[in-house]
Amino acid sequence: MRNLSHNIEQYILNRLDGEEENFVSLRRKDLAEMFECVPSQINYVLRSRFSPEQGYIIESRRGEHGYIKIVKISCVTPEEKVEHTSDLIGKSISLHEASRLLEYLEDRELITQRERLLIEIALRHSSRIWEDETNNRREEMFADLLKRMLKGLMLIKDEKKTRRERIISL
Amino acid sequence: MRNLSHNIEQYILNRLDGEEENFVSLRRKDLAEMFECVPSQINYVLRSRFSPEQGYIIESRRGEHGYIKIVKISCVTPEEKVEHTSDLIGKSISLHEASRLLEYLEDRELITQRERLLIEIALRHSSRIWEDETNNRREEMFADLLKRMLKGLMLIKDEKKTRRERIISL
DNA sequence: CTGCCATTGATTATAGCTGACCTAGAAAAT
């Protein structure tokens, strides 16, 4: 009972592992039946364990022949140095510092020019939106947003680790 | 077997692929018979999968010797792409609609998976930050952020600067 | 005790599909 969500998570991860592709298609209703729970439980699991921040994108359709597609973003980026990106960012970061970090990551080819652009735009946007806030508050938010975005991208490299853990845990 | 609409869509796409030209001519009635469904089902498929937004134009004629012609539009300049996506987004957009749009852009290879992930994270972030706002206000902000990010991507020059050049330009 | 995570079910939203009715155009009848 206590590990319903965990079991469902494991099931989905296994399915993902088994697939040739980097995604699985499920039917919420079937899954709910398989685990003998209410359908909305599946949404909970997806929300709490397969978010974009965690490297997944969910697509779905309702109605007849509806489905839920869980896509694992898995471009193979080598290089491990970003393990400490979070540390580099810290609790707060200025726009200027953020730019320098992105420049560095692009040089290391951990992100592309286009990805850097996206992140800069997102940061500027929240900067504008929060221009009335204190400087410190804003820089905390920059740090939060930046971490989420970079972690999302870097999570890809954790794939092998996660897989090993999963196999051991079987 | 997945579903009727999907099968019909695939059939049309195959026909398009097979043709020398960038269009196919069909007869609604024949298709309906082939897939054993009511004729209006064909209209549904065309409406939901071959709209102008998705890069297609439909021409048709009624009466004897009626037909439906599906034309695939291909060449689009970056500027047109920008215009187009801006229109698609509109003044406000829900998270769900945004997701669908990103799905579509990825299918058309206008953005990569990683870029899509970044945008989803940015949207969710501002969603969380602004959860106290009215729904409409939030959806306006989603639209604004989404437009900025997509415009940025569509306009970016694909100049393949080498790492050396980048470093020199610092 | 308190806060967070898990679970549930009621309510709402939407894709897919059908069928009844509508319209355009060509050919046949006058």
Place this chain on the structure above:
DNA sequence: ATTTTCTAGGTCAGCTATAATCAATGGCAG
């Protein structure tokens, strides 16, 4: 030339099967 008829295709409301959301509750760790 005009009217009639016939053969397509078009529209739309509405039903069904799903999925999403949300608010309420339970239960465990700190």
